[in-house]
Amino acid sequence: MGWQLIRLYAILVYGFMFLPVAVVVLLSFNDSQFGAFPMTGFSLRWFEALWNNDAIMRAFRTSIVLGLMTAVISTTLGVLASLALVRYRVPGRNLITTMLIAPILVPEVVLAVALLLFLNFLGIGKSFTLLLFGHVIFTLPFVILVVQARLVGIRRDVEEAALSLGASPRQTFFSITLPLLMPAVAAGALFAFTISFDDITGTLFWKPGGVETVPTQIFAMLRHSISPEINALGTVMIVLTVGLPLLGAALARRMAMKRGG
Amino acid sequence: MSIEAREARQPWILLSPALTAVTLLLFVPLMFIVVYSFWLRSAVGADTMGFHLDNWQRALTDPFYRYILLNTLKIAAITTVLCAILGYPAAYFIARSRGNKLLLLVLLMLPFWISYIIRTMSWINILGTSGALNSALMSLGITSEPIRMLYNENTVILGLVHFLLPFMVLNVFVSLDGIDTNLEDAANSLGATKWQAFTQVTLPLSLPGLAAGGLLCFVLAAGTYITPLILGGPRDAMFANLVFEAIITQLNWPMGSALSLLLLFVLGLLVLVYNRYLGMSQLTKGLG
Numbered sequence: 001m002g003w004q005l006i007r008l009y010a011i012l013v014y015g016f017m018f019l020p021v022a023v024v025v026l027l028s029f030n031d032s033q034f035g036a037f038p039m040t041g042f043s044l045r046w047f048e049a050l051w052n053n054d055a056i057m058r059a060f061r062t063s064i065v066l067g068l069m070t071a072v073i074s075t076t077l078g079v080l081a082s083l084a085l086v087r088y089r090v091p092g093r094n095l096i097t098t099m100l101i102a103p104i105l106v107p108e109v110v111l112a113v114a115l116l117l118f119l120n121f122l123g124i125g126k127s128f129t130l131l132l133f134g135h136v137i138f139t140l141p142f143v144i145l146v147v148q149a150r151l152v153g154i155r156r157d158v159e160e161a162a163l164s165l166g167a168s169p170r171q172t173f174f175s176i177t178l179p180l181l182m183p184a185v186a187a188g189a190l191f192a193f194t195i196s197f198d199d200i201t202g203t204l205f206w207k208p209g210g211v212e213t214v215p216t217q218i219f220a221m222l223r224h225s226i227s228p229e230i231n232a233l234g235t236v237m238i239v240l241t242v243g244l245p246l247l248g249a250a251l252a253r254r255m256a257m258k259r260g261g
Numbered sequence: 262m263s264i265e266a267r268e269a270r271q272p273w274i275l276l277s278p279a280l281t282a283v284t285l286l287l288f289v290p291l292m293f294i295v296v297y298s299f300w301l302r303s304a305v306g307a308d309t310m311g312f313h314l315d316n317w318q319r320a321l322t323d324p325f326y327r328y329i330l331l332n333t334l335k336i337a338a339i340t341t342v343l344c345a346i347l348g349y350p351a352a353y354f355i356a357r358s359r360g361n362k363l364l365l366l367v368l369l370m371l372p373f374w375i376s377y378i379i380r381t382m383s384w385i386n387i388l389g390t391s392g393a394l395n396s397a398l399m400s401l402g403i404t405s406e407p408i409r410m411l412y413n414e415n416t417v418i419l420g421l422v423h424f425l426l427p428f429m430v431l432n433v434f435v436s437l438d439g440i441d442t443n444l445e446d447a448a449n450s451l452g453a454t455k456w457q458a459f460t461q462v463t464l465p466l467s468l469p470g471l472a473a474g475g476l477l478c479f480v481l482a483a484g485t486y487i488t489p490l491i492l493g494g495p496r497d498a499m500f501a502n503l504v505f506e507a508i509i510t511q512l513n514w515p516m517g518s519a520l521s522l523l524l525l526f527v528l529g530l531l532v533l534v535y536n537r538y539l540g541m542s543q544l545t546k547g548l549g
Contacts, residue, residue, distance in 0.1 A: 002455060010354035013347050017372045017426065020383035023393055027386055037396035077279040084275035088268075100279055103287050107484030107528055109501040111287065113508055113521040117297055118290035137286040140279065198376050200487055205508065215378045222382055222491060231386070234379040241374045 021238060028231040046232035056233060059217035063197050066128070066213060070135040070196040071189040077136070078143030078188050079181065085144075086151040101141035111138065112205035126208040134206045135196040142195055143188040150184035183255075190248050194241055291525075298518035308515055316519035326503065326520070330527070333500040336414065337483035340421040344478045345471060347422065348429035352470075355430070356437035366434060373427040381420050381491050388416060412494040420492040421482045428481070429474035436470025437463070469539055476535050480528050500524055 031041035050056055081100060084090060103111060115134050116126070124130055158180070162172045200215040207216060214237065221230055298316055301309040320326055355365045372380060387393045390407040398404045410416070440463060448458035486501035493499075498506075504524065507517035 006350055006354050010351045013351040013426075014369060016347070017369060017423070020380065020387055020423065021372060021375055023386045024379060024383045037391060037393055038400075077282055080275040081279035084272035088272035088275075090272045090276070096276065096280070099283055099288075102283060105532065106287065106291070107480065107501070107524060109484050109486060109504050110291075110521040110525045113504060113517055114290035114294045115286060116508070117514055117518065118293040121293065133286055137282060140282065144279070194374065198378075200378055201485070204487075204505070215376065218378050218382065219487070219491075222385075230382065234376070234383070237376045237379050241376055242371055245374060 024231050024234040025238065027228070028235040030228070030231075033228075046228045047236075049229050050232045050236070053229065055212065056214075056217055056229070059212040059214045062211060063213040063215075066131060066135060067193040067196040069132055070139055071193040073132075073136050074139045074143050074192040075147075075185060075189040078140055078147055078192075079185055082144055082147040082151055082184075086148055087156070097144075100144050103137050104141045108138065108201045109205075112202040115202075116205050126206060128208070128211065130206045131203065131211075131213075134202045135199060138199065138202055139192040139195045142191050146191050147184045147188045150187060151181070154180050154184075186248060190245055194245065198241065294518040294522060297515055298522055300515040302513045302515050316516045319516070320519045320523050329498060329503055330500050330523070333483055334527075336418060336421070336499060337479045340418055340425060340482040341475050341478040343418070343422045344426050344429040345475060348426050348474065349433055349471065352430045352433035352437055356434050357442075362438075366431075369430055370427050372423075377424060378487065378491070380423060381488055384416065384420055384423070384492060385411065411492065412497075414493065414497050416492040417489050417497050417499075420488045421485065424488065425478040425481055428477045432474030432477065433467060433470045436467045436473075440466045472535065472539055476532065479531065483528055484524065 026039070027037075028046055029042050029044070030037075030039050031043035031045070032039070085093060085097060090096060098105075112134065115137070116130065119130055119133065120126075124133075154177075159172055159176050162176045163169070167175070197213075198215060199213075200219060203213055203216055204219070207213065212220065214233070218230060218233060221227060297308075299312050299314070301311065301313050301315060303309050351369065355362055355369065358365060385392065388410040389395070390409065390411075394410065395404075395407040399407065444462050444466075445458045448462045449455065453461065483499075484501050486499060486505045489497050489499045489502055500520075501524065504517055504520045507513045507520055
């Protein structure tokens with residue numbers, strides 16, 4: 001009896017989490033010209049409108065470029081730091097870890113204000129550069145946490161075997177460590193990209209006038225009225241942010257299977 | 262250089278880019294706004310440097326700011342409690358289910374990957390005047406006119422709970438999953454009812470996870486300004502909205518610095534209390 005009740009409760013919680021998202025997807029295919037209930041028929045017109053909306057397409061390009069650059073920089077910094085923390089006995093390890101994940105312990109608004117004011121003082125005003133710095137520092141802790149968790153699972157003796165068989169440290173890194181590290185690198189990069197792509201709290205502080213990312217573009221559109229295009233855009237975002245990690249996971253599993261692991 | 266010395270230097274070489282980044286992009290900027298909060302805004306040109314207590318005096322004594330701060334803490338507290346009430350049983354279900362635990366967990370974490378702004382605005386489709394709920398009520402003949410349900414404090418809390426619930430579920434799940442189920446069986450075999458076994462064995466053991474989830478929910482809720490802008494009315498501003506107003510709208514950067522530091526201080530105090538009793542490791546467990 002008790003277990004059935006818990007099960008029912010859990011199903012309701014799942015419903016609560018998914019219902020609003022499902023409604024967004026449903027309405028994005030609605031033919032009605034106001035993009036609200038009732039449903040009047042199936043149509044792709046809002047996706048077409050989206051495709052022809054220059055502002056949204058520009059925001060998409062900005063978000064993708066920003067996300068990719070953030071992912072590259074953040075993952076590089078994060079993987080190097082994680083290697084040091086997992087592979088070496090570093091004095092003050094706990095303090096360093098806390099310092100490195102501090103950007104997510106500080107409320108994002110405070111981080112946004114501090115970075116904006118300081119870099120502006122140094123002569124870097126609201127700009128793409130500021131956005132990039134902000135996204136890197138905000139995503140770095142997530143990358144470090146994800147990569148560290150993966151790194152712990154990689155056995156050290158494989159590398160030691162390579163070294164003892166005469167490979168140089170550089171050869172060992174590129175032909176043993178890095179390939180073993182790839183899933184961790186991919187996971188970190190994906191995480192950084194997704195978080196950057198989704199960020200609005202800091203982005204609204206850092207973005208220069210006239211430049212919009214996808215979330216800030218949606219935000220600006222919401223202030224006028226909820227147009228049906230937003231639902232279509234929402235559907236695209238859902239497919240991107242959910243589909244990409246799932247695709248990444250599937251690819252990683254396939255790669256692992258091919259290697260016979 | 263000896264091999265030992267090279268070996269000892271290596272981790273610092275690997276760490277230096279990341280440490281430089283957090284130093285220059287977080288710690289120094291934080292110290293900078295401490296200084297900035299003592300400057301004064303001037304109507305034209307650069308802000309006046311110096312050591313003025315005006316911003317701090319206003320931030321700490323203005324009744325409006327105090328009201329918003331207390332209200333923000335209240336909203337964050339209600340959100341946290343609701344997340345715990347909704348999240349704990351769901352996490353318990355996942356942890357104790359005999360099916361595919363990982364799948365159940367991933368399913369509940371999926372919305373976490375879905376854009377925050379999309380999830381927030383999706384409630385407009387449900388609760389708006391031409392939303393799903395009003396359409397349903399009207400077509401069932403329960404009401405003849407749409408009811409205004411949106412743009413108040415309750416919808417702000419609703420949006421926050423929807424946003425933060427995955428954090429709670431994940432943290433509680435991690436701690437529940439680590440509890441040996443034999444302990445419950447032992448309690449049962451010693452004569453405890455299922456409910457007693459839960460309240461006296463499982464629940465206390467899972468409290469660290471509940472506390473970690475609660476801290477995350479509280480801190481994230483108290484620092485948000487987007488949700489009130491989308492789902493709240495004009496009078497439902499939270500403390501971070503004051504910061505946004507000061508920095509972006511009024512361009513009063515010294516005041517904005519003081520207000521953000523006040524927010525950081527209040528939330529930091531909470532984190533310190535948590536750290537004193539439970540330690541930081543529980544938090545990173547859930548995140549990793």
